[in-house]
Amino acid sequence: ENKVKMVQEGALPALIALLRSPLETIQEQAAVAVRNISVNSDYDVKMVQEGALAPLVAMLSASNEVIQEHAAGALRNLSVNNENKAKIVAKGALPRLFALVRSGNEAIQEHAAVALRNLSVNPDNESKMVEEGGLPPLLAMLRSDDELIQLQAAVAIRNLSFSPENEVRIAAENGIVPLVAALRSTDPKIHEHVLVTLRNISSNQDNKVRIVQEGALAPLVFLLRSTADLIPQLAAGVLRNLASNLVNQVKIVQEDALPPLLGLCRAQNVAIVEQAVGCLRNLSVNAENEVKIVAANGLPVIMQCLKMEDRAVQEHAAVIARNLSVNGENKVKMVQEGALPALIALLRSPLETIQEQAAVAVRNISVNSDYDVKMVQEGALAPLVAMLSASNEVIQEHAAGALRNLSVNNENKAKIVAKGALPRLFALVRSGNEAIQEHAAVALRNLSVNPDNESKMVEEGGLPPLLAMLRSDDELIQLQAAVAIRNLSFSPENEVRIAAENGIVPLVAALRSTDPKIHEHVLVTLRNISSNQDNKVRIVQEGALAPLVFLLRSTADLIPQLAAGVLRNLASNLVNQVKIVQEDALPPLLGLCRAQNVAIVEQAVGCLRNLSVNAENEVKIVAANGLPVIMQCLKMEDRAVQEHAAVIARNLSVNGENKVKMV
Numbered sequence: 001e002n003k004v005k006m007v008q009e010g011a012l013p014a015l016i017a018l019l020r021s022p023l024e025t026i027q028e029q030a031a032v033a034v035r036n037i038s039v040n041s042d043y044d045v046k047m048v049q050e051g052a053l054a055p056l057v058a059m060l061s062a063s064n065e066v067i068q069e070h071a072a073g074a075l076r077n078l079s080v081n082n083e084n085k086a087k088i089v090a091k092g093a094l095p096r097l098f099a100l101v102r103s104g105n106e107a108i109q110e111h112a113a114v115a116l117r118n119l120s121v122n123p124d125n126e127s128k129m130v131e132e133g134g135l136p137p138l139l140a141m142l143r144s145d146d147e148l149i150q151l152q153a154a155v156a157i158r159n160l161s162f163s164p165e166n167e168v169r170i171a172a173e174n175g176i177v178p179l180v181a182a183l184r185s186t187d188p189k190i191h192e193h194v195l196v197t198l199r200n201i202s203s204n205q206d207n208k209v210r211i212v213q214e215g216a217l218a219p220l221v222f223l224l225r226s227t228a229d230l231i232p233q234l235a236a237g238v239l240r241n242l243a244s245n246l247v248n249q250v251k252i253v254q255e256d257a258l259p260p261l262l263g264l265c266r267a268q269n270v271a272i273v274e275q276a277v278g279c280l281r282n283l284s285v286n287a288e289n290e291v292k293i294v295a296a297n298g299l300p301v302i303m304q305c306l307k308m309e310d311r312a313v314q315e316h317a318a319v320i321a322r323n324l325s326v327n328g329e330n331k332v333k334m335v336q337e338g339a340l341p342a343l344i345a346l347l348r349s350p351l352e353t354i355q356e357q358a359a360v361a362v363r364n365i366s367v368n369s370d371y372d373v374k375m376v377q378e379g380a381l382a383p384l385v386a387m388l389s390a391s392n393e394v395i396q397e398h399a400a401g402a403l404r405n406l407s408v409n410n411e412n413k414a415k416i417v418a419k420g421a422l423p424r425l426f427a428l429v430r431s432g433n434e435a436i437q438e439h440a441a442v443a444l445r446n447l448s449v450n451p452d453n454e455s456k457m458v459e460e461g462g463l464p465p466l467l468a469m470l471r472s473d474d475e476l477i478q479l480q481a482a483v484a485i486r487n488l489s490f491s492p493e494n495e496v497r498i499a500a501e502n503g504i505v506p507l508v509a510a511l512r513s514t515d516p517k518i519h520e521h522v523l524v525t526l527r528n529i530s531s532n533q534d535n536k537v538r539i540v541q542e543g544a545l546a547p548l549v550f551l552l553r554s555t556a557d558l559i560p561q562l563a564a565g566v567l568r569n570l571a572s573n574l575v576n577q578v579k580i581v582q583e584d585a586l587p588p589l590l591g592l593c594r595a596q597n598v599a600i601v602e603q604a605v606g607c608l609r610n611l612s613v614n615a616e617n618e619v620k621i622v623a624a625n626g627l628p629v630i631m632q633c634l635k636m637e638d639r640a641v642q643e644h645a646a647v648i649a650r651n652l653s654v655n656g657e658n659k660v661k662m663v
Helices: 002-008 011-018 024-038 041-049 053-059 065-078 082-090 093-100 106-119 123-131 135-142 147-160 164-172 176-182 188-201 205-213 217-223 231-242 246-254 258-264 270-283 287-295 299-306 311-324 328-336 339-346 352-366 369-377 381-387 393-406 410-418 421-428 434-447 451-459 463-470 475-488 492-500 504-510 516-529 533-541 545-551 559-570 574-582 586-592 598-611 615-623 627-634 639-652 656-662
Strands: none
Touching (some): 002 011, 002 024, 002 041, 011 024, 011 041, 024 041, 041 065, 053 065, 053 082, 065 093, 082 093, 082 123, 093 106, 106 135, 123 147, 135 164, 164 176, 164 205, 176 188, 188 231, 205 231, 217 231, 231 246, 231 258, 258 270, 270 299, 270 311, 287 299, 287 328, 299 339, 311 339, 311 352, 328 339, 328 352, 328 369, 339 352, 352 369, 369 393, 381 393, 381 410, 381 421, 410 434, 410 451, 421 434, 434 451, 451 492, 463 475, 463 492, 492 533, 504 533, 516 559, 533 574, 559 574, 559 598, 574 615, 586 598, 586 615, 598 615, 615 639, 615 656, 627 656, 639 656
16 A cells, blocks of 8 residues: 555655665665565556666666665566566666576576566567577576576567577577476476477477477477376477478387377367377378378377368368378278268368368279279269369369279269269360369260260260360370270261261371370271261361371281271272272281281271272282282181172172182
């Protein structure tokens, strides 16, 4: 009560004036009075306004320890007020306070330490305290045997550590050593502030390495099991930062961090779970850790986190699932632990980051053909198909990749189409992203194998994008288009549609590819559509004969047989019969009639059969030394070859000169 009355009676100006007295005894008494009044927070600002700071700061350098103590005590009290923090620093208090924390007088040391702690709360003071040499004395305080002094230093350093510049400075002042040592304190309050500091400075890449080198892992893992509020959460946060370093990922697991981290993932406090699962997310990047997390019975924990409502926890868990799903054995175990429903549910998350991670995990698991049907049964198709239209290309890529894998299974082909995937896949084959284009192209290729999908793919506008793919510079894209178009070409209706969509031009162009696989599928398509009379003419008009004749000499399996088959169909047209021979097709066709493979012989001699209908060709076949070949075919056991050869012999025998030569 007296403090209040003294201030009301105007004591402050008089007492503050006496702080400047030439007599130490008066200074001392005035300092004690001012310190006592400063305990009342109502007068913090008023005392500063009355000019108390300058003499109090000056007294910090007094030779009299009693005066130092009371001046430091008064400034300790005044520094609690936010308005005073910057003003105290502006009066030059920092160097004097730094000097006093090295005092042999514990009371002075404590007051100076608490004052520095209070001043460090002000963001404007963070850089000033470091610039004026504050880190060495604060770090020295952290080594004190007095836990109260340690605590004040820990708080002050914590406050300074929020400045990005100070992350480097603390390490440069060799601050990591005392910080790590302080983790072994018995005081949870010291743990708390040191952990915040380590969390802050461990965002620096060099510090991640230094902190581990100085032996932080053992105490950090120990503190994961602390029962004190905040400590496990903060320890997990530091480990989470450290775990972004590849070398540290291995060391943290070697320090046996997995059991307590997995335990924290079951905590009631979501903030603790978020830090623990975030740490596990970083650790799961390492291939060895993927196995160890599962071996530590981590899958049930991760599955539980996938189902939590907290978005950050969901995202971390989804990334872990993504990383774990790279391992073949883990895929099996994840499905056994019920991962599919949780991951498929996350495909519908409103957050793209979660969608993306879940999509990658689903895609990885879908590589295992054992789960193709199960994933569809669990409802994966609808969200995956919807994600094909996402604005995020990464999501599109993984959704398309998953559907590519699922479309391999015959049971899934019709279901994927029924979910409306075709228009979206057609759109994606025009994507500028090559990975997306490839996945969509392969998916369409797989879907086209299903006979029920043949007409649907064409009806839903599939031919133009597939034909456009056939013009791609990327041979892998060309190949997928070639296979899909091949599959569609088995439908009689599509023979006409492919030509109507101007498909013959890119098909003929693809014959000039360097890839025999593309040749194979394009040749099957041309063989199929060349059964149509109009197409026989169009194919030749578009310049197919030269590459077809060239491919008769291919050494690749199937190619000569298929090329001969296309020419055989084309040769049923009277005009084409002349053009094919003019393209010098006879020598390679006759050569193929000597092949060991009867299927090749059958196509080649079948083509010669059609060509021999033309009177001019009758002569040319004989002139090309064809008679010995035909005679050989007549003697073969294969009935089809015999028949074709017999028809050729019949046709050739119409010509008088041929009769003689034949005999």
